[in-house]
Amino acid sequence: MHALLKSTNEKPISVEKKIQLKEQINPTLSNECRRRLRYMHMQSFDWSRGGILSPIKFIDRDSVEYSLLIAADGDKNEKRMAKLTLDNAMALVDPVWGGVYQYSTLSEWNVPHYRKTMSAQAGHLRLYSLAYGYLKSDNYLNVTKLIRDYIKNFMTSNDGAFYAGQSGNVKGIDSKKYFSLGKNERNKIGFPEIDKRILTRENSWVIEALATHAEYCGDVESLSMAINAADWINKNCRTSDGGYLTNTVTNKPLHLSDTLGMARAMLQLYRNTFEEKYLKYSCESLEFINHNFRDNYYGFYNKITSENDNTCPRQIDENISLTRFANLLSFYSKEKRFNNISKHGLKYLSIPEIATARIEEAGILLIDRETQSSPLTIDINGHVNNKLVMNFIDIAHRQKGWYKLIRFNKSEDISASIEIEGFKSKFVKTPDELSQLLLTY
Secondary structure, eight states: OOHHOOOOOOOOOOOOHHHHHHHHHOOOOOHHHHHHHHHHHTTTTTTTTTSSSSEEEOHHHHHHHHHHHHHHHHHHHHHHHHHHHHHHHHGOOOOOTBBBOEEOTTTTTTEEOOOHHHHHHHHHHHHHHHHHHHHHHHHHHHHHHHHHHHHHHSSBOSSSBBBOEOOOOBBBOHHHHHHHHHHHHHHOOOOOOOOOOOHHHHHHHHHHHHHHHHHHHHHHHHHHHHHHHHHHHHHHHTTTTBBOSTTOOOOOOOOHEEEEEEEHHHHHHHHHHHOHHHHHHHHHHHHHHHHTTTTTTBBBBBOOOOTTOOOBBBBBHHHHHHHHHHHHHHHHOOOTTHHHHHHHHHHHHHHHHTTTTTSOOOHHHHHHHTEEESOOEEEEEEOOOHHHHHHHHHHHHHHHSEEEEEEEEOSSEEEEHHHHHHOOOOOOOSHHHHHHHHHOO
């Protein structure tokens, strides 16, 4: 749905250009394409209401994340853009049960389509958690709790895995009237139908979002929910070679979104827990993706194809997500070969006809920043159950920005340090000293 709201107008690429792109060793955005993407990012923004200029109001998550990142560098326009969107999009939150409606209409934020998709829950939970990390707004923290509580109270199965979504309709009553009612009145009438299928993709999105909430907001309950769901999906839908089934009734992994979603979720759980199994699962899934979804020329298909099938499309959002993830995982895993995977994605996304096909594509600007620099690295030494070490970890988790590398090293000596573009700080012994180091960053 998110991709449909932005709309896609991908132009076909000639065979000659495909061959030329295949031979690129270090693909990058051209200066002209980078300028065009920045222009599109600004021109597509609704400066009166926030969000993209469109009669359908929704949060373009990459756009807001990019604005938060650039705002942290001191750009006041980008900070205004992020806050205007995030503040107005809070109108999509159901004040009674929590959770968010998938989008609004009539160019306003308060005319919602009342369906609650798991894509919307996960996307908003992850983004408002990141926004809290940047801006420390209590309003954003409250939004994250309302979404988490909705997922817990309405969308969690007895096994701990998550359902697929909830309808916005109740038989016999207008949706607008129904959702204007309070809790008791709604309970008397009945509940919108819940789609109780357990789908890997939707679970992966929510697992990553809950683990992000745990990281930036310190929410222990969200982490527990994420681990429970991950355990169920890994037990029932993971294959021995790192792929993921769409659900328990499918017999082989077919869709990129299932395996990519869980690969990202495993990395996010590793960032929270430092349990090696999550990093191992994440790496194995990326290997599976590279082996099964890789196009010969550039980018990655959205489903597994037969050898002679050239009809399977590449999905821009999935290639953005995969490229960013593969680049960051190369640092966590120390596997340099993963760089080639992110470069293969960038070969596709740096094609001007692809990069500028939609109304805006800030996700490619995020890739452009991330692939040209190393992440902020925070090294923590000690024993994980030590109180001082736990304080170091909490500070590292709450450090703003998704593009960061947190490394935990078992050691008798308790200390922490940071590294920026190869320049490593001195070791510090107290949380206050680590906080001061990060302020310099």
